[in-house]
Amino acid sequence: MQLTHLDEKNHPTMVDVSQKEQTTREAVASGVIRVSSEAYKAVKENSAKKGPVLQTAVIASIMGAKETSRLIPMCHPLLLSSIKTDIEELEESCAFKLWVKVKLNGQTGVEMEAMMGVSVGLLTIYDMLKAIDKGMVIENIQLESKMGGKNGDFRR
Amino acid sequence: MQLTHLDEKNHPTMVDVSQKEQTTREAVASGVIRVSSEAYKAVKENSAKKGPVLQTAVIASIMGAKETSRLIPMCHPLLLSSIKTDIEELEESCAFKLWVKVKLNGQTGVEMEAMMGVSVGLLTIYDMLKAIDKGMVIENIQLESKMGGKNGDFRR
């Protein structure tokens, strides 16, 4: 088993993708933040008016996805062609589930961009609610699906 | 209940901390990544030599914590005075638990910096292992403790 980011001297390396095919690639990731019922209500009542907690999270999520190659040391800079988000309100469990879908025409996948978008979006929800509840937990950040590239598709 | 980041017109706002006391503040956050046994082994065998997966994660974690105010829209820029990390190897569950502790002498807390450090570190582990296992899940990113500031300490 060879870790693809490690060269023969065991130094990290940004792997060579120059020979990989330029194809349409897509990745979807998701994650959840569980909050107190008080915090959940605060978001809901607010979003009944103008919803800025979730709006702010969506914007942070998109901007965060664009920063991936600057934050994850071995990620390639990429020309993302689309970033879309969705937020599910899981009322019974007082949670929000954030989905991020990223598209690219390029030589490497966009899993990390989708995962980063989810992470930054959920952290933003945490930030905007932490005056009410510091015990919130971010859970299940995971890749949902991946299309394109020679290694085949992935679906959880 | 007033969400502290929302002003009276319901626009997000970077709240005024200018009257808050300058004190020593500290926050500890943690999070876990569950990986396949194959991926776990790859890290371990590697770290038996030079361990660059976890080293890279630690470095990304520290650098990511420093980027918090640029990624989380309403966070204040802060002069962090210390960032430390620890990684627990949870062999039985094939998981790594990353701890990040951040310190500051300043006017607002460093919870977000610790949470961001954990997130970026775990995403880096994901990135460096995703050639082996795309199904890894990031879990339980949470604040462990917080000290300093007028709202009192927090301990999970």
Add this chain to the structure above:
Amino acid sequence: MQLTHLDEKNHPTMVDVSQKEQTTREAVASGVIRVSSEAYKAVKENSAKKGPVLQTAVIASIMGAKETSRLIPMCHPLLLSSIKTDIEELEESCAFKLWVKVKLNGQTGVEMEAMMGVSVGLLTIYDMLKAIDKGMVIENIQLESKMGGKNGDFRR
């Protein structure tokens, strides 16, 4: 007349503020974007629901203000303690006026941060409406007031 950013060899310089007093400083800037009636209506009808054009602008404005020292070559990095925005809807002239107020306890003023916040916020409105109207004009970006610091206050 000596331009304060130029040293004796006429090279730009980041002027020395180390001897300046640490005081509370505040700056307010404003600016206007004039749009077509069609674009104006699009924002209004939308903001009657969830208003994301202006919400996005407000968030971009705050995040942009935090980037000032990285964009304006001779600006000092600053620990901003508050950023607030307001948007006036100038219905008769089909325009939006964005106000940004920035606060700091520090050794130099925050005029540039307020001006940058206004600029990035207005550009964001332009971006989100440009599919409807490319002829929009950004106008009258200006300092409204400034408080604190040894040179005295400024009020337009």
Add this chain to the structure above:
Amino acid sequence: MQLTHLDEKNHPTMVDVSQKEQTTREAVASGVIRVSSEAYKAVKENSAKKGPVLQTAVIASIMGAKETSRLIPMCHPLLLSSIKTDIEELEESCAFKLWVKVKLNGQTGVEMEAMMGVSVGLLTIYDMLKAIDKGMVIENIQLESKMGGKNGDFRR
């Protein structure tokens, strides 16, 4: 009328350009800063020697244009192939007019990059002259022309 940056739940989105044609695109924007006669003279006398106010503005303008996708939330990262600037000295009105032309071979336009370049350049002039004149006004930031892309050309 559908705002192209808003998805069906009214969340902002980075629109999908993956099906758009890869063409040569160009955008020119301009803007003006009106300054006091004293400030104008300071620039001129200086630029008679080495001109660093305007040189600094030009450099900031080019660097700022490259930051567009990080500052404007829904902008795509782009591989700009050229950025050129020009400064007109409007002696009668004590003003400087900054032009920025941006080129790209890509799938979406570069209007925002040209507008951002103008804004950051003018703000830099403000910064370097604000010790002399705090009342300067930035005006008429606008798109002058746009070429390429399926929506046709634009000329003011």
Add this chain to the structure above:
Amino acid sequence: MQLTHLDEKNHPTMVDVSQKEQTTREAVASGVIRVSSEAYKAVKENSAKKGPVLQTAVIASIMGAKETSRLIPMCHPLLLSSIKTDIEELEESCAFKLWVKVKLNGQTGVEMEAMMGVSVGLLTIYDMLKAIDKGMVIENIQLESKMGGKNGDFRR
């Protein structure tokens, strides 16, 4: 002789590469840091265990190379497809030589990215050893070779 970055008014400009051919380009740069024998030993004894000084330098080098277009004013943003490093331990002269190789399929060369990677990597070694030795010297940062592009190859 015309400096390619200067336009006719002698303002810097990001030169137009839109007509240049899209080819595979590669650049290799190197540089050296000379340290005290005490500092050299500290790295070696450490790298006998887990080597984090050099690991940290390698990671910083790769991340720094990705920042080139944000740091060097007239550099184009580029989609780097590979970044590899190597560190030679020059035991007799108590020095480390860092090599960085960058690859791109694109319209302009990657010399600056390789040079920037070397610089940031060596500065990181300096940072991590400066508690032991402040007199270390960084030397001979230079282009080793360059391939691709119409101007032909370069080999030192």
Add this chain to the structure above:
Amino acid sequence: MQLTHLDEKNHPTMVDVSQKEQTTREAVASGVIRVSSEAYKAVKENSAKKGPVLQTAVIASIMGAKETSRLIPMCHPLLLSSIKTDIEELEESCAFKLWVKVKLNGQTGVEMEAMMGVSVGLLTIYDMLKAIDKGMVIENIQLESKMGGKNGDFRR
């Protein structure tokens, strides 16, 4: 000998400076770029007019110094209070020597900021001259002096 950036598990760490005294600190670094006589002449003839190669380098140097904590993994974010540069023209050896002096009131030294400023400035000269000469060498980046802090002053 304990490397101060390494914790007990040999992970890098951003060392705790929260107990260090807040003092005035200053660091001066320098470095040299040796160029061909043709390149040297190009700069000189140009700087006889408006000198933009060296002006661009000076601006890049100052902006680069401000980026230090984002590029060097274990560096603390700092509120630099002054950055000044000087360029010596070493006509006999066809070289330019860049000096950068950084000041801070804070808890840790600014050596890295001065060294980074020198590096980015010299790389900018390389970039702007590389169409004429690819063989230029950057040499002798070193700390010249350091004042403030409990470890005493340093002078080369």
